[in-house]
Amino acid sequence: xxxxxxxxxxxxxxxxxxxxxxxxxxxxxxxxxxxxxxxxxxxxxxxxxxxxxxxxxxxxxxxxxxxxxxxxxxxxxxxxxxxxxxxxxxxxxxxxxxxxxxxxxxxxxxxxxxxxxxxxxxxxxxxxxxxxxxxxxxxxxxxxxxxxxxxxxxxxxxxxxxxxxxxxxxxxxxxxxxxxxxxxxxxxxxxxxxxxxxxxxxxxxxxxxxxxxxxxxxxxxxxxxxxxxxxxxxxxxxxxxxxxx
Amino acid sequence: xxxxxxxxxxxxxxxxxxxxxxxxxxxxxxxxxxxxxxxxxxxxxxxxxxxxxxxxxxxxxxxxxxxxxxxxxxxxxxxxxxxxxxxxxxxxxxxxxxxxxxxxxxxxxxxxxxxxxxxxxxxxxxxxxxxxxxxxxxxxxxxxxxxxxxxxxxxxxxxxxxxxxxxxxxxxxxxxxxxxxxxxxxxxxxxxxxxxxxxxxxxxxxxxxxxxxxxxxxxxxxxxxxxxxxxxxxxxxxxxxxxxxxxxxxxxxxxxxxxxxxxxxxxxxxxxxxxxxxxxxxxxxxxxxxxxxxxxxxxxxxxxxxxxxxxxxxxxx
Numbered sequence: 001x002x003x004x005x006x007x008x009x010x011x012x013x014x015x016x017x018x019x020x021x022x023x024x025x026x027x028x029x030x031x032x033x034x035x036x037x038x039x040x041x042x043x044x045x046x047x048x049x050x051x052x053x054x055x056x057x058x059x060x061x062x063x064x065x066x067x068x069x070x071x072x073x074x075x076x077x078x079x080x081x082x083x084x085x086x087x088x089x090x091x092x093x094x095x096x097x098x099x100x101x102x103x104x105x106x107x108x109x110x111x112x113x114x115x116x117x118x119x120x121x122x123x124x125x126x127x128x129x130x131x132x133x134x135x136x137x138x139x140x141x142x143x144x145x146x147x148x149x150x151x152x153x154x155x156x157x158x159x160x161x162x163x164x165x166x167x168x169x170x171x172x173x174x175x176x177x178x179x180x181x182x183x184x185x186x187x188x189x190x191x192x193x194x195x196x197x198x199x200x201x202x203x204x205x206x207x208x209x210x211x212x213x214x215x216x217x218x219x220x221x222x223x224x225x226x227x228x229x230x231x232x233x234x235x236x237x238x239x240x241x242x243x244x245x
Numbered sequence: 246x247x248x249x250x251x252x253x254x255x256x257x258x259x260x261x262x263x264x265x266x267x268x269x270x271x272x273x274x275x276x277x278x279x280x281x282x283x284x285x286x287x288x289x290x291x292x293x294x295x296x297x298x299x300x301x302x303x304x305x306x307x308x309x310x311x312x313x314x315x316x317x318x319x320x321x322x323x324x325x326x327x328x329x330x331x332x333x334x335x336x337x338x339x340x341x342x343x344x345x346x347x348x349x350x351x352x353x354x355x356x357x358x359x360x361x362x363x364x365x366x367x368x369x370x371x372x373x374x375x376x377x378x379x380x381x382x383x384x385x386x387x388x389x390x391x392x393x394x395x396x397x398x399x400x401x402x403x404x405x406x407x408x409x410x411x412x413x414x415x416x417x418x419x420x421x422x423x424x425x426x427x428x429x430x431x432x433x434x435x436x437x438x439x440x441x442x443x444x445x446x447x448x449x450x451x452x453x454x455x456x457x458x459x460x461x462x463x464x465x466x467x468x469x470x471x472x473x474x475x476x477x478x479x480x481x482x483x484x485x486x487x488x489x490x491x492x493x494x495x496x497x498x499x500x501x502x503x504x505x506x507x508x509x510x511x512x513x514x515x516x517x518x519x520x521x522x523x524x525x526x527x528x529x530x531x532x533x534x535x536x537x538x539x540x541x542x543x544x545x546x547x548x549x550x551x552x553x554x555x556x557x558x559x560x561x562x
Contacts, residue, residue, distance in 0.1 A: 130346075165427050234543065
């Protein structure tokens with residue numbers, strides 16, 4: 001089984017979000033970048049499938065050269081090789097089209113990624129890839145097991161989950177608890193340096209969306225404290241001041 | 246600018262977030278056609294007229310009783326063509342979002358999810374999207390003639406603007422290829438207020454000390470007609486099911502009121518609640534970082550404050 005794991009290169013979840021250039025660019029000053037947390041679950045499950053035998057794992061990132069340390073980390077975690085599509089990942093359709101192109105070129109059977117990226121949060125790239133390739137796409141997937149070429153999955157739904165069966169090839173957008181995050185060990189880090197990382201140029205895509213600007217939400221006012229001995233006052237405030245009861 | 250709205254249902258009832266989607270399309274100026282797939286109560290469909298739908302289509306084929314992503318996308322794409330609709334509006338959800346992706350790719354539409362407000366249409370069609378897990382917004386122009394908008398909870402208010410209308414059956418040709426995924430079974434909490442839909446959420450953290458203490462939290466939730474949520478450690482330890490986990494990698498909620506009990510307020514938890522209108526934090530530790538993100542706070546023991554709060558709310562009714 002040839003597995004392709006698509007990863008995003010995103011600000012650490014504790015990052016303060018700021019913008020520069022008249023609110024048209026993300027301010028990377030002091031920001032640490034990581035593998036998207038949902039993608040990290042997808043990667044961990046792929047490595048487990050590889051360790052169980054009979055699978056290879058390729059990681060794919062659509063990004064400029066600055067994402068390579070993040071890609072090397074995925075190789076250190078256990079992926080066999082990597083592809084970087086040399087482009088700024090401006091929108092979901094653009095990214096989806098690049099992934100679909102690489103799947104066609106590489107003949108992958110299973111395409112895993114996070115349910116969404118934690119920067120743009122669109123949660124649609126898996127569906128776009130599935131549609132462009134004419135294969136099933138399932139998200140958000142919280143369990144993925146194989147019986148031969150048939151996969152058994154659990155998908156989260158509002159207030160519960162549903163169980164599905166599907167045959168390869170397909171695309172899955174993953175989330176916890178599909179696998180435990182893996183931390184690279186020293187051997188992995190050493191071997192990652194020499195694993196193949198192929199850089200390819202993007203295909204041209206007319207995505208139909210154009211970013212105009214970013215905006216930060218208004219700052220939160222200060223908290224109003226209420227005594228634990230006067231809980232009724234809180235109820236009054238919620239009714240009359242906040243008007244939410 | 247004809248608009249098609251995909252309405253989702255659960256147990257035969259239209260979801261509240263889908264009513265908001267109908268209201269959103271109505272506020273855009275319509276004309277609005279709503280479409281429901283699978284088993285839905287007739288009166289629920291007729292009532293879509295109250296929220297602004299001028300036409301209601303119902304594809305009642307029983308193969309659509311289950312939410313198969315590919316099949317739903319094919320039906321919606323065909324319905325857009327049949328209704329001559331340029332815009333598809335739906336509520337972002339675990340089904341709506343993946344379906345929106347396939348529809349957009351199928352018909353070559355400009356796609357935006359987590360849209361927070363009505364579009365600005367003077368000089369291009371521009372939507373305001375929530376990004377960085379609620380920590381920022383992006384203004385994005387959708388340039389293609391066809392557009393698919395996934396809307397975030399509270400993007401529009403589901404007000405009654407009309408009266409019930411009759412339902413038009415919608416015949417569909419389903420392709421076997423769209424059913425290569427099969428749903429074998431599902432587990433679903435019944436009769437509870439669903440977390441992503443709730444107007445009030447009561448959430449507990451490690452300060453609750455164990456799953457055996459959740460009864461008093463559920464009592465407060467019941468009194469408020471609220472959904473219950475929890476922090477990541479609580480779901481990781483198996484005290485509560487995963488679908489109750491609120492945060493960066495769990496459910497992102499946007500209620501009128503979020504009450505956090507015994508949750509310290511890690512930045513990953515805040516990412517899941519920052520779209521709430523009003524946040525109340527109850528924590529033993531006055532230095533808990535969550536107080537900085539709260540509107541109201543009480544420093545106190547959960548087991549002392551919780552029952553008192555439930556009583557105070559009952560007394561005020």
